[in-house]
Amino acid sequence: MRFCRLHAIAAVIPLAMVAPSSGILELSGEQQIKELTKRLSANASVYWPGSEEFENATERWSVLQAPKVNVVVVPASERDVSETVKFANRIRVPFLAYNGAHGAITTLGRMQGGIEIWLRQLSGVTISRDGRTATIGGGTMSKRVVDDLWAAGKQTVTGACECVSYMGPGLGGGHGWLQGRYGLIADQFQSMNVVLANGSLETIRPTSELWWAMKGAGHNFGIVTSVTAKVYDTKHRDWAIETLIFTGDKVEAIYRAANDHLLKNGNQAVDIINWSYWLNNPELDNKKPIIVFYIIQEGVKAVDGRYTKPFRDIGPVSVEPSSGTYTDLAAWTGIALESPPCQDGGFANPRFPIYLERYNTTAQKEAYDAFARTTHENANFSNSLFMFEGFSRRGVRSVHDKSSVFAYRGDNHML
Numbered sequence: 001m002r003f004c005r006l007h008a009i010a011a012v013i014p015l016a017m018v019a020p021s022s023g024i025l026e027l028s029g030e031q032q033i034k035e036l037t038k039r040l041s042a043n044a045s046v047y048w049p050g051s052e053e054f055e056n057a058t059e060r061w062s063v064l065q066a067p068k069v070n071v072v073v074v075p076a077s078e079r080d081v082s083e084t085v086k087f088a089n090r091i092r093v094p095f096l097a098y099n100g101a102h103g104a105i106t107t108l109g110r111m112q113g114g115i116e117i118w119l120r121q122l123s124g125v126t127i128s129r130d131g132r133t134a135t136i137g138g139g140t141m142s143k144r145v146v147d148d149l150w151a152a153g154k155q156t157v158t159g160a161c162e163c164v165s166y167m168g169p170g171l172g173g174g175h176g177w178l179q180g181r182y183g184l185i186a187d188q189f190q191s192m193n194v195v196l197a198n199g200s201l202e203t204i205r206p207t208s209e210l211w212w213a214m215k216g217a218g219h220n221f222g223i224v225t226s227v228t229a230k231v232y233d234t235k236h237r238d239w240a241i242e243t244l245i246f247t248g249d250k251v252e253a254i255y256r257a258a259n260d261h262l263l264k265n266g267n268q269a270v271d272i273i274n275w276s277y278w279l280n281n282p283e284l285d286n287k288k289p290i291i292v293f294y295i296i297q298e299g300v301k302a303v304d305g306r307y308t309k310p311f312r313d314i315g316p317v318s319v320e321p322s323s324g325t326y327t328d329l330a331a332w333t334g335i336a337l338e339s340p341p342c343q344d345g346g347f348a349n350p351r352f353p354i355y356l357e358r359y360n361t362t363a364q365k366e367a368y369d370a371f372a373r374t375t376h377e378n379a380n381f382s383n384s385l386f387m388f389e390g391f392s393r394r395g396v397r398s399v400h401d402k403s404s405v406f407a408y409r410g411d412n413h414m415l
Contacts, residue, residue: 069111157185280383
């Protein structure tokens with residue numbers, strides 16, 4: 001058994017911005033949008049409420065204080081995005097750029113009408129002739145970046161979850177499987193095309209005034225329509241995972257072992273990832289949450305025993321080793337396209353991510369007990385979970401703190 005039923009998981013913030021607004025599209029809105037369509041390219045689309053296309057385009061991963069839109073514009077070119085923003089400014093209505101639509105910050109709910117700019121058509125990966133960079137469309141999903149590069153014998157840092165966009169996590173810094181080698185997603189950026197709040201389409205480079213801010217707080221400054229990022233020859237095709245499932249009474253021992261044998265005071269091996277969930281699975285424990293703990297290693301067909309033995313010695317309920325390639329990682333950890341957390345099921349999915357330097361085992365026990373008590377006393381929270389991401393930080397720390405606005409290079413993992 002590798003994984004269990006999930007209905008909530010961490011995700012990423014979408015590209016979003018709001019123009020100065022005195023209202024929303026009113027009765028004249030349809031005629032106004034017709035004026036916009038004259039300025040859009042032939043393959044651009046506009047979706048209105050009541051259509052299946054509109055419903056699909058506005059569906060979100062979390063319905064908690066979700067934004068409301070009156071019309072969806074689907075640009076087919078970077079210029080289409082620019083024209084749409086200029087139009088929204090001219091008629092003074094809010095606009096919001098959608099990618100994977102996994103943003104769950106409640107301030108998005110302040111948008112109670114306006115234009116959605118759905119970046120779906122701005123999708124693609126073009127590798128440069130020298131093979132050192134790739135230009136990636138602003139609406140490209142992480143899975144497509146992984147798959148297209150993998151097919152060409154290349155790789156780069158992307159978000160771990162297959163159903164989020166490439167730019168969503170990237171503009172916030174962006175954690176991923178390969179960050180131990182190469183740093184954050186944002187550390188790979190070489191240049192980007194951005195539509196600013198006034199609708200102008202600009203190319204931003206390391207010498208540009210906005211460059212530092214775009215790499216860590218980029219959602220606040222513009223809509224990225226394309227980005228050129230560093231790519232690398234595939235270093236290892238083989239990856240391995242060991243999945244260990246524990247009962248909750250082992251919580252302190254598990255995370256003490258993680259500190260001692262994996263995190264190692266910030267010196268986690270570049271080829272090792274630790275990842276874990278707390279979740280309810282009545283089939284294994286009908287009273288308390290179980291702990292699903294993954295140890296993942298690059299470049300091997302079986303995880304090295306020096307990493308797995310300390311956890312096996314704790315006494316897991318089950319142990320399952322597996323091997324495959326880099327493209328299997330999302331499915332192994334339950335965040336592939338077909339996995340429950342990637343489905344837009346109409347759930348309210350608040351998230352509370354924080355960074356830690358190491359696991360405080362006493363606090364872990366207290367948090368686990370509170371989680372167990374709350375999820376069993378109130379059925380509304382029974383599908384909630386804790387997720388701990390323990391990527392290697394070597395590549396992240398190799399980049400100078402002042403190179404970007406990202407503020408957490410000194411921390412070792414995230415929950």
